[in-house]
Amino acid sequence: MTVKLVAIDIDGTLLDSNRKITPKVKETLQKANENGMYIVLCTGRPLPGVKEQLAELDLYGENDYVITYNGSLVQATKTNEIISQYSLSQDDFLEIELMSRKAGVHLHTIDDKAIYTANRDIGKYTVHEAYLVDMPLKYRTVEEMTPDMSIIKMMMIDEPEILDQAISQLPDSFIEKYTTVKSTDFYYEILNKEASKGNALAKLSEHLGITQSETMAIGDNENDLSMIEYAGIGVAMGNATDSVKAAADIQTTSNDEDGVAEVLLKYMD
Secondary structure (H helix, E strand, O other), rough: OOOOEEEHHHHHOOOOOOOOHHHHHHHHHHHHHHHHOOEEEEEEOOHOHHHHHHHHOOOOOOOEEEEEEOEEEEEEEOOOOOEEOOOEEEHHHHHHHHHHHHHOEEEEEEEOEEEEEEOOOHHHHHHHHHHOOOOEEEOHHHHHHHOOOOOOOOEOOHHHHHHHHHHHHHOOHHHHEEEEEEEEEEEEEEEEOOOOOOHHHHHHHHHHOOOOOHHEEEOOOHHHHHHHOOOEEEEEEEOOOOHHHHHEEOOOOOOOOOHHHHHOOOOOO
């Protein structure tokens, strides 16, 4: 089977436990890209949080693309041309903000410029997220969040036991209205219903004239499920969750064992 496009999650997949790209993975991806394969980083991070990896892998060429915010945004890396984008409305923001207050959980909101929180006691995981993705963190009241803002995603964030309790209180109607992803034990992401890594991969493939069967997706966590299920070849990392392994077509080694390189080498000419 010919693979023309491979979508690769970053944390827990592309990066090893030291948050580095191993030499073997880097060499393999650069060779695949030089041979004409689209290498697309597909992440829950915003664009500023992936620029280091894009630069390290030389993915700022004319035909390079990136999927960010768990599928909410697909764009060209060199020109920033937007292929697809899904946002949350002001009404969505107000509903999610109210729901988080009722549940007693910290919340932050992300657009393409910054991370915003109305929590006076700013959660440590919000600070961690701002540092991780290299975005400014701003305190802003609910009233200051204006309708002209393009909100890409919102995140309930807290200690795992507090977050799990909050999630259990959310009504079914809320869960059905949005795409929700528990990307880590302390992050619960809320996005436009149409936003997912799988939908983003489908949109980009269509844009490039690549069929579903010519795509590969590699991931390790719940937010990777949709793209692993969509791709012609869905790959679970050796360190993936049980649900990801169950959904995948094949399994590779872990992120500390060059898992991305090991599987790609089998499909490269």
